[in-house]
Amino acid sequence: MSKLMDRTPRQDGYRMPGEFETHTQTWMLWPERTDNWRLGAKPAQAVFTAVAKAIAQFEPVTMGVSAGQFLNARFQLPEHVRVVEMSYNDSWIRDCGPTFVINDHSGVRGVDWDFNAWGGLEGGLYFPWDQDDLVPQKVLNIERKDRYKAPLVLEGGSIHVDGEGTLMVTEECLLNANRNPQLSREEIENYLKEYLNVEKIIWLGRGVYNDETNGHVDNLCCFLRPSEVALTWTDDQNDPQYEISLDAFQRLSQAIDARGRRLIVHKIHQPDPILITAEESGGVDSVDGTMPRLEGDRMAASYINFLMVNGGAIVPVFNDPHDEIALTKLQELLPERRVVGVYAREILLGGGNIHCITQQQPRG
Amino acid sequence: MSKLMDRTPRQDGYRMPGEFETHTQTWMLWPERTDNWRLGAKPAQAVFTAVAKAIAQFEPVTMGVSAGQFLNARFQLPEHVRVVEMSYNDSWIRDCGPTFVINDHSGVRGVDWDFNAWGGLEGGLYFPWDQDDLVPQKVLNIERKDRYKAPLVLEGGSIHVDGEGTLMVTEECLLNANRNPQLSREEIENYLKEYLNVEKIIWLGRGVYNDETNGHVDNLCCFLRPSEVALTWTDDQNDPQYEISLDAFQRLSQAIDARGRRLIVHKIHQPDPILITAEESGGVDSVDGTMPRLEGDRMAASYINFLMVNGGAIVPVFNDPHDEIALTKLQELLPERRVVGVYAREILLGGGNIHCITQQQPRG
Numbered sequence: 001m002s003k004l005m006d007r008t009p010r011q012d013g014y015r016m017p018g019e020f021e022t023h024t025q026t027w028m029l030w031p032e033r034t035d036n037w038r039l040g041a042k043p044a045q046a047v048f049t050a051v052a053k054a055i056a057q058f059e060p061v062t063m064g065v066s067a068g069q070f071l072n073a074r075f076q077l078p079e080h081v082r083v084v085e086m087s088y089n090d091s092w093i094r095d096c097g098p099t100f101v102i103n104d105h106s107g108v109r110g111v112d113w114d115f116n117a118w119g120g121l122e123g124g125l126y127f128p129w130d131q132d133d134l135v136p137q138k139v140l141n142i143e144r145k146d147r148y149k150a151p152l153v154l155e156g157g158s159i160h161v162d163g164e165g166t167l168m169v170t171e172e173c174l175l176n177a178n179r180n181p182q183l184s185r186e187e188i189e190n191y192l193k194e195y196l197n198v199e200k201i202i203w204l205g206r207g208v209y210n211d212e213t214n215g216h217v218d219n220l221c222c223f224l225r226p227s228e229v230a231l232t233w234t235d236d237q238n239d240p241q242y243e244i245s246l247d248a249f250q251r252l253s254q255a256i257d258a259r260g261r262r263l264i265v266h267k268i269h270q271p272d273p274i275l276i277t278a279e280e281s282g283g284v285d286s287v288d289g290t291m292p293r294l295e296g297d298r299m300a301a302s303y304i305n306f307l308m309v310n311g312g313a314i315v316p317v318f319n320d321p322h323d324e325i326a327l328t329k330l331q332e333l334l335p336e337r338r339v340v341g342v343y344a345r346e347i348l349l350g351g352g353n354i355h356c357i358t359q360q361q362p363r364g
Numbered sequence: 365m366s367k368l369m370d371r372t373p374r375q376d377g378y379r380m381p382g383e384f385e386t387h388t389q390t391w392m393l394w395p396e397r398t399d400n401w402r403l404g405a406k407p408a409q410a411v412f413t414a415v416a417k418a419i420a421q422f423e424p425v426t427m428g429v430s431a432g433q434f435l436n437a438r439f440q441l442p443e444h445v446r447v448v449e450m451s452y453n454d455s456w457i458r459d460c461g462p463t464f465v466i467n468d469h470s471g472v473r474g475v476d477w478d479f480n481a482w483g484g485l486e487g488g489l490y491f492p493w494d495q496d497d498l499v500p501q502k503v504l505n506i507e508r509k510d511r512y513k514a515p516l517v518l519e520g521g522s523i524h525v526d527g528e529g530t531l532m533v534t535e536e537c538l539l540n541a542n543r544n545p546q547l548s549r550e551e552i553e554n555y556l557k558e559y560l561n562v563e564k565i566i567w568l569g570r571g572v573y574n575d576e577t578n579g580h581v582d583n584l585c586c587f588l589r590p591s592e593v594a595l596t597w598t599d600d601q602n603d604p605q606y607e608i609s610l611d612a613f614q615r616l617s618q619a620i621d622a623r624g625r626r627l628i629v630h631k632i633h634q635p636d637p638i639l640i641t642a643e644e645s646g647g648v649d650s651v652d653g654t655m656p657r658l659e660g661d662r663m664a665a666s667y668i669n670f671l672m673v674n675g676g677a678i679v680p681v682f683n684d685p686h687d688e689i690a691l692t693k694l695q696e697l698l699p700e701r702r703v704v705g706v707y708a709r710e711i712l713l714g715g716g717n718i719h720c721i722t723q724q725q726p727r728g
Contacts, residue, residue: 003443067431067451070498074505079367083505085449087431134434141438141447142506 002137003146005109008194014101014109015197017362018163019308020225024108025060025082026309027139027359028052029091030073032066035290036090036126036350038283047346048091049076051314051354054340056081058312062142064088064135086138087131089117092352094218095155096129097359098136098147101197106364109146111195112136113154118213119178120153125212125351126290143361150195152188153179157216157356159196162226165258167198172206172215179214200258204248208232209241211300212291218355219302221248224266224333227257232302233267241270266333271320274301280349293349303330305353307360313337316344316353366501367510369473372558378465378473379561381726382527383672384589388472389424390673391503391723392416393455394437396430399654400454400490400714402647411710412455413440415678415718418704420445422676426506428452428499450502451495453481456716458582459519460493461723462500462511465561470728473510475559476500477518482577483542484517489576489715490654507725514559516552517543521580521720523560526590529622531562536570536579543578564622568612572596573605575664576655582719583666585612588630588697591621596666597631605634630697635684638665644713657713667694669717671724677701680708680717 009015030048031037037044052061056078064086065073074083088096095118098110113136117129140147158173173179174188183191189201207215221231231248234241245267252265281295303326306315313334317323323341331339347353373379394412395401401408416425420442428450429437438447452460459482462474477500481493504511522537537543538552547555553565571579585595595612598605609631616629645659667690670679677698681687687705695703711717 002446067495070451070502074501082366082508085451085502087434087449131431137438138434138449144446 002141002144005146005148009101009109009111009148010194010197012103014103014107015163016099016101016161018161018223018226019360020223021163022363023059023310023360024363025062025361026055026307027093027097027361028061028063028357029086029088029093029135030063030065030069031091031350032069033090035285035287036293038280038293038349043346044350045073045076047342047344048357050342051357052077052081054314054342055307055309055358057340058309064093084142086135088135089126089129089132091350092356093135093359094157094356095213096132096135097156098139099156099159099196100360100362102362102364108362108364109148110136110140111148111150112140113150114152115155116153116179118155119176122178124178148195150191152183152191155213155216156359157213157218157352159192160217160222161196161198162223162257164226165199166202167192167196167200168202168204168217168221168223168229170204170207170215170217170220173213173217176214198258200256202251202255202257204251206244206247208300208302209244210298212351219300219305219353221252222304226259227261228264228266230266230268230304230330230333232270232304234270239273266329268303268326268329269322270303271301271318271322274299274318274320274345274348276349291351299348301348302353305355306330307354307358308337309360311337313339314354315339315341316347317341318345318348319343366505366508369510369512373465373473373475373512374558374561376467378467378471379527380463380465380525382525382587382590383724384587385527386727387423387674387724388727389426389725390419390671391457391461391725392425392427392721393450393452393457393499394427394429394433395455395714396433397454399649399651400657402644402657402713407710408714409437409440411706411708412721414706415721416441416445418678418706419671419673419722421704422673428457448506450499452499453490453493453496455714456720457499457723458521458720459577460496460499461520462503463520463523463560464724464726466726466728472726472728473512474500474504475512475514476504477514478516479519480517480543482519483540486542488542512559514555516547516555519577519580520723521577521582521716523556524581524586525560525562526587526621528590529563530566531556531560531564532566532568532581532585532587532593534568534571534579534581534584537577537581540578562622564620566616566619566621568615570608570611572664572666573608574662576715583664583669583717585616586668590623591625592628592630594630594632594668594694594697596634596668598634603637630693632667632690632693633686634667635665635682635686638663638682638684638709638712640713655715663712665712666717669719670694671718671722672701673724675701677703678718679703679705680711681705682709682712683707
């Protein structure tokens, strides 16, 4: 159990499934660092609890929690959410957690990427990140799943697959000099093909405007199902996001997936620009080495940062006029799922959203 | 999953099985506190690893490990031992861990006793014990098992059952004023009957001489199977243990179990007195509030402090002339098991032995 494998998922017949495939459960990590989450992380903890409850309507949830917060989290969360002790540097298990891969014989294993807090010493968001980097081992030990150690820096939020051989990434992130400067684009592609077992990689350009992850694809665009994607959008040509989304739309419109199909691209209009308030900024501890949360900074708000769960989709909303439009459109696009909105401004304030704070464990 | 039940195991048809019944796995906690384990706990870690390996020949093992020791433990332990992060104050999961109960329909739940480090502020062995007291919740969350909270102080090492309605305890421990001074013997009996689902309680007197647990039964006497027990023994009438073992023998010889049977009592001769050396004492940090390990102190060595596992028994040995006699006799008494000796002086130096550092999780 939880052996370290010396081959690759491709060599062993394992592949990363699409998020829309069936899950065993979803993993989360409890927020607590006061230099990222305002007011002692209490508002964020309330929203993480709301997200966990929303997911738990559809599938089991396990929350990793530090020793110091164990009793508080156990008290805040409903009994049917499993709470396990785990250390971490922050709560972004999409990025620091394992990427699960499956085979055709009920096998489930995990890929353990190198993690450097979105850029390491070249623009990373905090220091250190040693405990984040152990999260995959800890998750896989608890689940008694074998582990592949992939020899490159990568976050789970920077990849989306269709489960049928196609991977979608951004150049801004995967080719960033603060991730794997020693590797060429071709070498990175080869690792992705080996560890996710894909044949075709669709390269988008930049991620969402002002996204501190260096443009993770999971805030920009996602697969709804094979050959069908949703893209964050704006009609405002003066918004810096316009050019980014237009470029992505054009690349997606020309893309051919691993099975030779063209993609259907659905535009989901973004919320109006959301800025950090003085009150919000004032609630965060100022710590040298951690990215500050400054009044007036625009946050990278996007409805695309949602999580698909068994029979559902948990979508961030912002108390914005576009909320209803996005929820209605996603519900139309996902008739097989129940779309649930969760007010997620507190997660956005921490630098991500619902997809960033969750990691699905697929059924084998 | 991991619900807090508001009834008792007896009310719900759950019982504590005998240790000799089938296990799913055995739990352990990695030693590390330097005010109890000499030389930075490195010798103890080596012996805990040997114990884990011995058990893992027979059934799965999960080791709880602090964040700071996670990588070291993962490196020391073989891959087939599951390592999960867990905080604790020391490594005695027999005493701070859950007591598992089962029903006749594959159900498994846990009893979570109050824990006060063997006496709280009245002779307890260290302070604080807050993390130890959370171990049952954490184990049961990981395993997704429901939990009964028992309203009394009790350690797992102070109870042994035959799985057929009989419980064996010592007066020295269970009636000690530093455990449940507010409860009468009858009230304690009633709680034990409710939470372990037993009908008959066999009271022994004192535990092993100089046992710092206030006389835990698991160092003195254990069930080999229903109606058959093994008792630590000495033929030396000048040894203070003689009187203790003789008293226990007499009580056991007169006892009738829950099914109306008399007990067969097998004597296992103890090792010769084992004293802490100057070198051993000198390797332990001196900390106010933690019981010191002083040169010349006699340790409570007993072969009875062994663990039964699926098809095996893991028995402490001490490089003593009685080792071979004990192993041979236990092997004769347990023909259905393979008896494995592990040199365990380092565990004894910490104040217990193999049974104290393990907690079996029975199959439902």
